[in-house]
Amino acid sequence: MKPLSRVNATKTAVVVGAGFGGLTVALRLLARGYRVDLLEKHGDLGGRARTFELDGHNFDAGPTVITAPFLFAELFERFGETLEDHVTLLPVSPFYRMDFADGSYFDYHGTTEALVVEIERLSPGEGAQYPHFLEAAEAMYARGFVELAQRPFTRVRDMLEVLPDLIKLRADQSIYQFVSRFFSDERLRRAFSVPSLLVGGNPFQTSSLYALIHALERKSGVWYVQGGTGALIHALAELFQRHGGHLHAGQSVKHLEMDGKAVRAAITDQGQRFEADFLVSNADPLYVYNQWIERTIVQRVADSHRARLKQSMGLFVLYFTTERVYSDIEHHTIVFGETFREILTEIFEQRQIPDDLSLYLHRPGATDPTMAPTNGDAFYVLAPVPNLQGNQDWSTISSDIEERIINILTQRLMPDLPQQIRARRSISPTYFNAELNSPFGSGFSIAPTLTQSAGLRFHNQSPRYKNLFFVGAGVHPGAGVPGVVCSAGVVEALVVRAYETKADSESEAPDMSIGGVK
Numbered sequence: 001m002k003p004l005s006r007v008n009a010t011k012t013a014v015v016v017g018a019g020f021g022g023l024t025v026a027l028r029l030l031a032r033g034y035r036v037d038l039l040e041k042h043g044d045l046g047g048r049a050r051t052f053e054l055d056g057h058n059f060d061a062g063p064t065v066i067t068a069p070f071l072f073a074e075l076f077e078r079f080g081e082t083l084e085d086h087v088t089l090l091p092v093s094p095f096y097r098m099d100f101a102d103g104s105y106f107d108y109h110g111t112t113e114a115l116v117v118e119i120e121r122l123s124p125g126e127g128a129q130y131p132h133f134l135e136a137a138e139a140m141y142a143r144g145f146v147e148l149a150q151r152p153f154t155r156v157r158d159m160l161e162v163l164p165d166l167i168k169l170r171a172d173q174s175i176y177q178f179v180s181r182f183f184s185d186e187r188l189r190r191a192f193s194v195p196s197l198l199v200g201g202n203p204f205q206t207s208s209l210y211a212l213i214h215a216l217e218r219k220s221g222v223w224y225v226q227g228g229t230g231a232l233i234h235a236l237a238e239l240f241q242r243h244g245g246h247l248h249a250g251q252s253v254k255h256l257e258m259d260g261k262a263v264r265a266a267i268t269d270q271g272q273r274f275e276a277d278f279l280v281s282n283a284d285p286l287y288v289y290n291q292w293i294e295r296t297i298v299q300r301v302a303d304s305h306r307a308r309l310k311q312s313m314g315l316f317v318l319y320f321t322t323e324r325v326y327s328d329i330e331h332h333t334i335v336f337g338e339t340f341r342e343i344l345t346e347i348f349e350q351r352q353i354p355d356d357l358s359l360y361l362h363r364p365g366a367t368d369p370t371m372a373p374t375n376g377d378a379f380y381v382l383a384p385v386p387n388l389q390g391n392q393d394w395s396t397i398s399s400d401i402e403e404r405i406i407n408i409l410t411q412r413l414m415p416d417l418p419q420q421i422r423a424r425r426s427i428s429p430t431y432f433n434a435e436l437n438s439p440f441g442s443g444f445s446i447a448p449t450l451t452q453s454a455g456l457r458f459h460n461q462s463p464r465y466k467n468l469f470f471v472g473a474g475v476h477p478g479a480g481v482p483g484v485v486c487s488a489g490v491v492e493a494l495v496v497r498a499y500e501t502k503a504d505s506e507s508e509a510p511d512m513s514i515g516g517v518k
Contacts, residue, residue, distance in 0.1 A: 011499060014039065014266050014274045016253050017282025019047020020063075020481055021471035023236040024075060025280050025488035029495065030245050031078040037274050038245060039266060041252035041437075045237050047282065048436060051230035055321040055423035057373050059380065060230055064362045065092075065198075065332070066223040067216055068482040072232065079243050086235040088226035090367050095222040097330040098191045099412060101338045106191050107330075110221060123185035133182040133192070134218065140171075140208065141215035145482075152460060152476075152490050152497075171209045171450060175201075178208035190340050197384060198360070199480040200312030200444025200473070202348045204341060207450040216482065224331065224367045248272075253283075256292045256468075263468050278467035278499070280491055284474050285458035286439045286446075293465070310452060312444035312479070313347050314387035314429035316398070318405050322377045322420040326413075329377075331366040335359040335412055343384075348447075351390035353401070357383050357408060376422065381405055387429050388441040394428040402426050445474030460490045461498075469494060 011034050015026045018040035026038045044050055048062035066072075066089060073083040083089075094107040106122050109115050112131060120127035170178070179192045193203040195213040225232045241247055251272055256279065257265040265275040281288050286306055289295075295303065337343055337356040346354040362380040365372030372378045383405060386392065402424065410417045429441025438445065446452050460475045462468040471487040473479035 011277045014276035015280045018045040021484045022282030024485050025471045028492040039251040040249045043250050046233040060228045071485045089223040092222045092331045096332045098334045129182045137211040137215040141212040144209045144212045171207045173208040175208050176203040201448040202344045280469040283437050287437045310447045311442040312447045314385045315443035316383045316385045318381045318426045320424035321422045325377050329363045333361040351386040394430045444479035461494045
């Protein structure tokens with residue numbers, strides 16, 4: 001892709017939030033020639049992908065997996081640069097280990113041959129079903145990701161045009177139902193449906209369309225950024241500044257200055273005013289509408305349905321270092337509890353913390369030794385929990401949850417863990433609410449159900465305030481790093497539609513292909 005010429009230097013865009021969504025949309029707009037002011041409330045960048053120090057060691061606070069590196073490569077190409085000159089991606093193998101309560105395990109590898117062997121080892125006779133499952137997942141990927149991930153859904157007709165294909169693909173089924181069409185072993189059903197949980201969705205409620213995650217991982221691989229995900233955030237920020245972008249860290253938006261139904265400026269708590277022709281928010285749409293825009297009583301009543309949208313679950317994350325290396329622990333391990341449906345019902349429906357926790361364990365030193373202390377190890381363990389709608393008092397129960405997590409890991413994987421822990425800290429849904437402006441402290445904004453997908457999510461362009469746009473987990477195409485990055489492509493297309501002349505938009509139209517596939 002050739003670098004775009006600068007055609008819009010007289011127009012200014014303000015982007016709020018320097019997470020993956022904010023950084024990537026800021027780069028896209030910068031490449032199109034806009035003056036871009038990128039505001040970030042914290043002194044550090046990344047949003048959910050922030051980093052912090054524990055025990056003198058650097059930790060990624062959020063995303064740990066890169067599954068579509070071509071999305072980042074394309075951003076560097078827009079400026080005549082290459083991703084590889086700035087970031088080193090390390091392959092992860094196996095992609096994941098699934099550890100079951102009965103003592104068995106399943107290694108999710110990156111080739112059909114290895115997966116068939118692994119399925120046969122776990123459940124003899126079911127390996128032959130995997131190619132059929134993969135073919136069906138690839139159909140979901142071709143339609144749901146390649147064709148639709150960067151397509152705007154702001155009009156009723158946008159949804160009506162794709163509805164026949166969604167029906168044909170049986171997107172009305174849950175991903176668990178979809179997987180169950182191919183596998184009868186409950187462990188395999190869990191293993192191939194759990195990826196939806198990693199983007200905030202209950203596998204028993206999330207659309208089968210999210211089976212595309214498996215096909216995406218198979219096509220693009222599972223990668224870890226050398227130096228941690230924060231190194232990628234740093235590289236994107238440097239690319240932005242290197243090519244004339246204006247980054248303003250430590251600027252927390254207080255409210256948006258409005259002129260009727262148009263945003264005129266972002267006003268910060270620090271007393272700064274950032275004027276813009278249009279504004280793009282990486283903050284959650286529900287937060288923006290409720291906290292940053294003064295609305296009439298009639299408008300508030302009209303918007304009241306937003307509070308009833310189904311939110312994703314909350315996250316409790318424990319970070320710790322150890323005195324020794326745990327070389328037998330893979331990079332990514334899913335530790336399943338005794339039950340599956342019951343755990344998810346308690347979290348999503350009853351909004352209770354289950355006695356039977358399931359965990360995601362991240363050991364970055366397995367792939368990148370620089371991410372572990374010398375002669376020691378570093379871990380990040382995530383437990384799905386209710387969001388703040390559960391009304392738990394996290395200030396009093398967090399220490400208990402930490403101990404429960406340590407006990408599970410001790411019983412299942414690391415018998416000497418209590419004696420080996422050097423330092424630890426944790427975050428709960430209150431962190432997501434207070435630090436990341438996430439309503440109800442949800443980990444992934446609204447849940448990825450079929451009735452909250454594509455045009456049924458928050459729109460990437462506000463239907464009321466036409467120069468207000470959104471990127472991030474709450475809008476199309478959804479949560480997860482690839483989804484959030486693709487939302488920047490959706491906004492670029494909408495900006496082209498709204499602000500560029502026909503001649504400009506035809507000669508400098510954004511490439512809406514995914515990974516080179518039209």
